[in-house]
Amino acid sequence: MNGGSVPALEFAGLTKRFGENVAVDHIDLVVPPGSFLGLVGPNGAGKTTSLSMAVGLLRPDSGTAAIFGRDVWADPVAAKALIGVLPDGLALPDRLSGREILLYLGLLRGMSREVVLQRADELLRVLELDGAEGTPVVDYSTGMRKKITLATALLHSPKLLVLDEPFEAVDPVSAATIRTILQRFVAAGGSVIFSSHVMPLVERLCDHVAVIARGKVLASGPLDEVRGGQPLEDAFVHIVGARAGGAEGLSWLAS
Amino acid sequence: MARVLIQMRAAIMRRATSGRRWIGILLLALLVTLLAVTTLLAGLVHYRYPGAGADVVATLSLGWLLGWIAGPLLTGDDAALRMDYFKLLPIPPRRLARAMLGAAFANVSLVFSLIAFAALIALGARSGVAAAFTGVVATALDLVLAVVASTVAVAAFGPTISSRRGRDFGTILLALTITLLSLASGLVPLIAKRLTNGHSPVLAAVVRILPSGWGAVAVDAAGRSDWGLVALALGGLAAAIGALVVAWPPLLARRLTMSARGGRRRTHGSAAAREPVLPLTPLGAVIGKELRMYSRSVLRSVMLMISFLVGVLVGVISALGGKTEGLPFAGLLFTVIAAACFTNFYGDDGTSLWLTLVVPGAERPDVRGRVWAWFLVVGPAGLLITIVFTAISGQTWSWPWVLAGEPALIIGSAGLLALTGVVSVNAPDADGGPSPARVLKTHLALIVIPVVTLFPAAALLAAGAAGHSLALRWLAVPAGLAWAAWLCRYSVMRAQRRLQTQGPEIFARLRPAS
Numbered sequence: 001m002n003g004g005s006v007p008a009l010e011f012a013g014l015t016k017r018f019g020e021n022v023a024v025d026h027i028d029l030v031v032p033p034g035s036f037l038g039l040v041g042p043n044g045a046g047k048t049t050s051l052s053m054a055v056g057l058l059r060p061d062s063g064t065a066a067i068f069g070r071d072v073w074a075d076p077v078a079a080k081a082l083i084g085v086l087p088d089g090l091a092l093p094d095r096l097s098g099r100e101i102l103l104y105l106g107l108l109r110g111m112s113r114e115v116v117l118q119r120a121d122e123l124l125r126v127l128e129l130d131g132a133e134g135t136p137v138v139d140y141s142t143g144m145r146k147k148i149t150l151a152t153a154l155l156h157s158p159k160l161l162v163l164d165e166p167f168e169a170v171d172p173v174s175a176a177t178i179r180t181i182l183q184r185f186v187a188a189g190g191s192v193i194f195s196s197h198v199m200p201l202v203e204r205l206c207d208h209v210a211v212i213a214r215g216k217v218l219a220s221g222p223l224d225e226v227r228g229g230q231p232l233e234d235a236f237v238h239i240v241g242a243r244a245g246g247a248e249g250l251s252w253l254a255s
Numbered sequence: 256m257a258r259v260l261i262q263m264r265a266a267i268m269r270r271a272t273s274g275r276r277w278i279g280i281l282l283l284a285l286l287v288t289l290l291a292v293t294t295l296l297a298g299l300v301h302y303r304y305p306g307a308g309a310d311v312v313a314t315l316s317l318g319w320l321l322g323w324i325a326g327p328l329l330t331g332d333d334a335a336l337r338m339d340y341f342k343l344l345p346i347p348p349r350r351l352a353r354a355m356l357g358a359a360f361a362n363v364s365l366v367f368s369l370i371a372f373a374a375l376i377a378l379g380a381r382s383g384v385a386a387a388f389t390g391v392v393a394t395a396l397d398l399v400l401a402v403v404a405s406t407v408a409v410a411a412f413g414p415t416i417s418s419r420r421g422r423d424f425g426t427i428l429l430a431l432t433i434t435l436l437s438l439a440s441g442l443v444p445l446i447a448k449r450l451t452n453g454h455s456p457v458l459a460a461v462v463r464i465l466p467s468g469w470g471a472v473a474v475d476a477a478g479r480s481d482w483g484l485v486a487l488a489l490g491g492l493a494a495a496i497g498a499l500v501v502a503w504p505p506l507l508a509r510r511l512t513m514s515a516r517g518g519r520r521r522t523h524g525s526a527a528a529r530e531p532v533l534p535l536t537p538l539g540a541v542i543g544k545e546l547r548m549y550s551r552s553v554l555r556s557v558m559l560m561i562s563f564l565v566g567v568l569v570g571v572i573s574a575l576g577g578k579t580e581g582l583p584f585a586g587l588l589f590t591v592i593a594a595a596c597f598t599n600f601y602g603d604d605g606t607s608l609w610l611t612l613v614v615p616g617a618e619r620p621d622v623r624g625r626v627w628a629w630f631l632v633v634g635p636a637g638l639l640i641t642i643v644f645t646a647i648s649g650q651t652w653s654w655p656w657v658l659a660g661e662p663a664l665i666i667g668s669a670g671l672l673a674l675t676g677v678v679s680v681n682a683p684d685a686d687g688g689p690s691p692a693r694v695l696k697t698h699l700a701l702i703v704i705p706v707v708t709l710f711p712a713a714a715l716l717a718a719g720a721a722g723h724s725l726a727l728r729w730l731a732v733p734a735g736l737a738w739a740a741w742l743c744r745y746s747v748m749r750a751q752r753r754l755q756t757q758g759p760e761i762f763a764r765l766r767p768a769s
Contacts, residue, residue: 095551107540
């Protein structure tokens, strides 16, 4: 059911307005199963808003989001069982230690205690959080919070990972660890969609890319198709239609 | 530079007071005016015991000075002019210190304090022109002391807002102040009686020996033409102000260069190592998480502490005055406060609701788990306080009252908390503390929760008391329980359904504006 041609994630006409501002404007996007898709766009392009609608955290004004064919808003229980989520900048029950959060979430998902503890051990070790396993999350650094949230996304072995800025504030060594984990996940048949500002990272990891700006998907497809032979960064600036500023004015700076 | 700071503060305050907030500010202003006028009247009235007037005014001055020091500490900092704003500016600390101190004098609160401290002038006027003039000087010095002490206290004791743990300090202070204020209503008449009768030389000596009492000492001495003591007291006040002004720039410098206070790091033993006590189900997981949050979250522990202190001490204070009728109801008071404090289940946890929303079918165990955890934390304690205090009080008539009230209150509240938690969601304010709307909700809940949970039992008890029917009074026990059980079940089901259908909308209220 999960294999074949059913998209891991599919947006159809997804729209969200905040007052006058149309944050996401009739987005259509397909994440093929087994693909590693990078969602890139300038600040305020609608990346977080789109991803929130894909995981059931934000109700769309119109349009649908489906995970392996299950509509997130019509059949939330089936859809949510298939995804692991790493949101950007949201709180955790921060007086709990990393291990306690994983145990809580595992039991909440109906997993057995033994399985949860064994997976939690492995996740904490691989993400190098085992040294801080008794420390409450309130005392974690930003990068450590990112890592423990990633662990919560992986714990139940989902089919699709939806990650919002997973590499932000993460140190280079941990970033390499996370890259390896995600690449193994995709190699084993999992699918990933993640948002980022960092083009070289997207180029290095992803086989698919979607460029989003002002609430619309401007380009999407296999990486090589979208960048058309040039570095993704150049293609991005071209697609978004922006002009890299910084050359004019400011004559007084360092004068 | 002080002018720039004053303009900046005025601009921030203008923004902050727009909209509905001004109603709260108006109410606060009314309350403070009332307190100020009461203080002034305390200086005007005649006391039979000589020196009692000075004692009373010294006590009230202490209250005002404490208010000045505690106020900004409670809001975390000067709510408008945060020191953190100035951390990166290349301004010498001494110059910034002078400017901030100057700006501190541009404060509306000074008007209220002037009315209050004018009690010193009123007190002096009773003994003649010289004493009245001494009162004028003392009033001015007290006002300056209040402003300077308030400014310095923030730099000395204020938490650093930037640290997540720093906020805990403010929360604890706020809790203690609220507790003390609510208990003061019981203690003040006692203290006032002792002071005006001249029965408590120790208390009088204490309030006079503190700097806040020196103004009153000077006015009292002027009335007796003891000019040496007048000079000593007023000179002492001036010296205290001088010392604080000298201490202020280095304190500010330390504060500006201080990084987030790195408190002790507490670690928690591994949950895996312990034998599980709770069922290994989604419901058990939520109860376990919630019980840990009750014991570790400062906000939650402080709210439980306030409930306990107020609930128990109000009865105990009146019992010390010889009235034990209130003792049996200590458990009920504790439970009502503990319920009112936890009417914001989802709001207080902030955006961590996302964890519940992304797990399929987690809404039901989440609502139930929170209800169970509150019930397990508050219920046994409330019941124990009720039984023990009723037994010691010797008020045997009260047994049907408390046994009908306490269980119904615990069970009914548990359900109401779940429903209130999903219907009225108040996100924490920018500093992570409770928002004004959340505080208002807590106060309303103090009235609404007992009324809703207890009215069937109360009606039977009242009818039983009026008709002298013991049977009717005891009937209130099962009737109260039955009502509370239905209320709890109904509220929990409604709460579950709302979280299931409105989860993203509730979450949107917790998320900073997108």
